[in-house]
Amino acid sequence: MNASLPYLIYALFAVGGAGIYLALPRSGRSTAVPGSILGLAAVGMFVAVVAKYALPSEGAGFSYLFSAMALIGAGRVVTHPKAVYCVLYFVLVIISVSMLLVLQGAEFLAIALIVVYAGAILVTYAFVLMLSQQSASVPGDVRSREPFLAVLAGFFTMACIAGQVGDLPLAAAPSSEQVIRLAQHGEADQAVMPEMMVDGNTAAMGAALMTKYVVTLETTGVLLLVALVGAMAVAKKRVPIEESPDPEKPLGQVGREAAPF
Amino acid sequence: MATEGQLVILGAALFAMGLVGFLTRRNLIIMFLCTELMFQGVLVNLVAMGKIHGQLDGQVFGVFLLAVAAVEAAVALGLVVLLFRRRGSLAPDVWAIMQG
Amino acid sequence: MLDLLKNQLLFSGLLIAVLMGAINLGVAYCTFYERKISAWIQNREGPNRVGFFGLFWGFHFWGYGQPMADGLKFLLKEEMIPDKADKPLYVMAPAISFIVSTIGIAVIPWGGYLDIDADGIVDVACQVANPDIGLLYVLGVGSLGVYGVVLGAWASNNKYSLFGGIRAAAQMLSYEIPLGLAILVVVLSCGEVRLENIVRAQIEGGGTWNVFVHPLAFFLLFVTQLAETNRAPFDMAESEQELVGGFHTEYGALKFALFFLSEYTHMIINSAFLCVLFLGGWHFPWIPGLGLEDTAWWAVLAKMAMLGTKIAGCVFVYMWIRWTLPRFRFDQLMRLAWKGLIPTGLGLVALAVVMTYFGIPGSESVWPKLIWGLGGNAAVLFMVVLVVGMSPAGVTGRQANMPPISLLSPAKRVPRADQGTAN
Numbered sequence: 005m006n007a008s009l010p011y012l013i014y015a016l017f018a019v020g021g022a023g024i025y026l027a028l029p030r031s032g033r034s035t036a037v038p039g040s041i042l043g044l045a046a047v048g049m050f051v052a053v054v055a056k057y058a059l060p061s062e063g064a065g066f067s068y069l070f071s072a073m074a075l076i077g078a079g080r081v082v083t084h085p086k087a088v089y090c091v092l093y094f095v096l097v098i099i100s101v102s103m104l105l106v107l108q109g110a111e112f113l114a115i116a117l118i119v120v121y122a123g124a125i126l127v128t129y130a131f132v133l134m135l136s137q138q139s140a141s142v143p144g145d146v147r148s149r150e151p152f153l154a155v156l157a158g159f160f161t162m163a164c165i166a167g168q169v170g171d172l173p174l175a176a177a178p179s180s181e182q183v184i185r186l187a188q189h190g191e192a193d194q195a196v197m198p199e200m201m202v203d204g205n206t207a208a209m210g211a212a213l214m215t216k217y218v219v220t221l222e223t224t225g226v227l228l229l230v231a232l233v234g235a236m237a238v239a240k241k242r243v244p245i246e247e248s249p250d251p252e253k254p255l256g257q258v259g260r261e262a263a264p265f
Numbered sequence: 266m267a268t269e270g271q272l273v274i275l276g277a278a279l280f281a282m283g284l285v286g287f288l289t290r291r292n293l294i295i296m297f298l299c300t301e302l303m304f305q306g307v308l309v310n311l312v313a314m315g316k317i318h319g320q321l322d323g324q325v326f327g328v329f330l331l332a333v334a335a336v337e338a339a340v341a342l343g344l345v346v347l348l349f350r351r352r353g354s355l356a357p358d359v360w361a362i363m364q365g
Numbered sequence: 366m367l368d369l370l371k372n373q374l375l376f377s378g379l380l381i382a383v384l385m386g387a388i389n390l391g392v393a394y395c396t397f398y399e400r401k402i403s404a405w406i407q408n409r410e411g412p413n414r415v416g417f418f419g420l421f422w423g424f425h426f427w428g429y430g431q432p433m434a435d436g437l438k439f440l441l442k443e444e445m446i447p448d449k450a451d452k453p454l455y456v457m458a459p460a461i462s463f464i465v466s467t468i469g470i471a472v473i474p475w476g477g478y479l480d481i482d483a484d485g486i487v488d489v490a491c492q493v494a495n496p497d498i499g500l501l502y503v504l505g506v507g508s509l510g511v512y513g514v515v516l517g518a519w520a521s522n523n524k525y526s527l528f529g530g531i532r533a534a535a536q537m538l539s540y541e542i543p544l545g546l547a548i549l550v551v552v553l554s555c556g557e558v559r560l561e562n563i564v565r566a567q568i569e570g571g572g573t574w575n576v577f578v579h580p581l582a583f584f585l586l587f588v589t590q591l592a593e594t595n596r597a598p599f600d601m602a603e604s605e606q607e608l609v610g611g612f613h614t615e616y617g618a619l620k621f622a623l624f625f626l627s628e629y630t631h632m633i634i635n636s637a638f639l640c641v642l643f644l645g646g647w648h649f650p651w652i653p654g655l656g657l658e659d660t661a662w663w664a665v666l667a668k669m670a671m672l673g674t675k676i677a678g679c680v681f682v683y684m685w686i687r688w689t690l691p692r693f694r695f696d697q698l699m700r701l702a703w704k705g706l707i708p709t710g711l712g713l714v715a716l717a718v719v720m721t722y723f724g725i726p727g728s729e730s731v732w733p734k735l736i737w738g739l740g741g742n743a744a745v746l747f748m749v750v751l752v753v754g755m756s757p758a759g760v761t762g763r764q765a766n767m768p769p770i771s772l773l774s775p776a777k778r779v780p781r782a783d784q785g786t787a788n
Contacts, residue, residue: 013274017278017281020278021285024282024285028289050274050278054270054271054274057270067271071271071275074275074279075275075278075279078278078279078282078283078302078305079282081282081286081295081298081299081302082282082283082285082286082289082290082299082302087292087294087295088451088454088516088519090295090298091298092454092516094298094301094302095512097279097302097305098305101279101305101308101309104272104275104309105312108272108312108313108316109316110312110324110327111496111497111498112324112328112498112501113308113312113324113327113328113331115498115501115502115504115505116328116331116501117308117327117331118505118508118509119501119504119505119508120331120332120334120335121301121331121334122505122508122509122512123504123505123507123508123509123511123541124335124508124538124541125301125334125335125338127511127512127515127534127537127538128338128339128342128538129294129297129298129338129342130515130519130534131515131531131534131535131538132294132342132345132346133294134515134519134527134530134531134534135346135531136294136345136346136349136355149288149289149290149291150288150289151285151289153288154284154285154288154289155285157284157285157288158281158282158284158285158288159281161277161280161281161284162277162278162280162281165273165276165277165280165281165310166273166274166277166278168273205321205324205497206497206498206501206558208321209321209324209325209328212321212322212325213325213328216325217325217329220329224329224332224333227332227333227336228332228335228336230336231335231336231339231340232339234339234340234343235339235340235342235343238340238343238344238346238347239343239346239347241347243347243350243351
């Protein structure tokens, strides 16, 4: 049954790519509606394929739901003409992905994802967007550049990665509890706790970060420090507002209008 | 195909959508947002692969990936603000004059 | 019936219903007490007219019907959406704000474990959910709180609102760092991220609540929570004198009420979090029935009452501060975060690391903890004051045009060029 699976996935991606191509903002007549329909069809196909081939597992329904939410959100990030909505749909993607990680037993990473991405990085994006762009949509946002070639490139990238799915080992992987027990040092006192409270993977993550990956952790700290200094140096720089290099055109419309090739 | 396979497909889809967005959109902030979308795809893939191999390493790499994404956002957004202050526009076309 | 309650899921559902009711009622009366306390501080009477249903003509119940009247008024006002606003976001923003401030109740341990049928076996935890990542969950939810404010500000399409939103975004991003550092101190000294176990660690260590060992971290968390809830003296996002109403300038009726309620809900949840992390949660020494081994229903009720009392005390301090301290200027606020609170937080984390290395938090006796904690806190405070005191104070805005201040020879008042015939 696995022989036909990659072709199903390629078909799925082709439909989704066509949907994205149609839904990308463009000048002239908008084709967002057929694009959205094709995109939703691709998401539906995704859920159907996964439901057909997946081994029965706990929480499968939630897993389909959050996968679909992440895909729809990502599609809207790419295609929405208003930048603020792009940021918001990205928050949707992050929340869905973090829920998927919780379902996979990666709770620490899930919450770290929300704190770092939704709480810090995307707020910064929204902040910069508000500082620089008061109107909802600028002329550059409503026209996209070379949508067909880009979608083709995306399709091949995706096919390269996801075509390997058929080769994945189908034997049941060790459950997350086993993984945790392997990596955990201290066993928590579980005897008096009610059944709902199972121990998660935070302790295991901490142990791994502080023993096996401690050098990487320190290097990451140095990287963050360098970025802090660099961002401050960039932000403190005083720049002149430049004159338009082309006196015929107002600032903001200078540049090439020709196709890149 | 267990749920890990589903996550691999999802990660690939997120990565490719980010790529498409980065190539097509004409707003510097949305372009950087699309790189973050690609980071999400990588993160999902890392966790799925870690699960397949029964190791925590995928999740640990995910934590480092978050740190790298934060670094990228800090520096890139600083640069975007700098560019915006010079030319008053978020469109990357404004900076294409050197290509003749 | 009692057997049904032994199921944690059903019990959690019941608890959610009770808590939502209790917190909404508490929020309503928080607005009332805010006005009463401001009146008390300003030597006024405050609201004292509205009673219930016109019963007992001539008797006003000390104004206790006021929250109901306020709510009714919000409900009956005209719902208005500005013409040029971004309608979906304008409608969504108050809802996001309220939801995000409410879901924090899920992980707070309200009363420890409960033994329903008194057979010596613990049945359920008096907590909606007890995940391994309880503390991180609170951090994550708190970090989402900025979206309601920022989106509401942006969607209103009003310059003052936008200023409020930008201020709120910068402020909340900056204050999340010392918040995280203060929480890290607790994690290090308790060795736990599960909120129930943090309370347990504080009780088992001889009843030394974290506030006695790390008073500076307690202060740090309290200040950053003031900033995260946009309460005075950090209410830059809605400073009325500068920004009309800040991010909710364009909001009215129930949408404004949702913003208002979410601020007070946030206050209550943050206070509960502060009590759990630093004030021993539901524990209080010398009162029987508040120990770890007391699991009867009356003991759990007493624990909930104890935590409620502590929360009420914290909320009172919030209000007290609001009506006592003037508002910061925005650059002062940023300087406080980056040059004052973050270095303090880093010093405190270093102190907690050293204490953990020498095994102080695990010691049976109380005294090593207190001596190390208080001594270390004093040392950190001394060093921070020394370092921060050496850096020059920022001179901004109008100050830049003022003559230097000298205590020895008072500067003459120089008439400025722009002070012509204004007065």
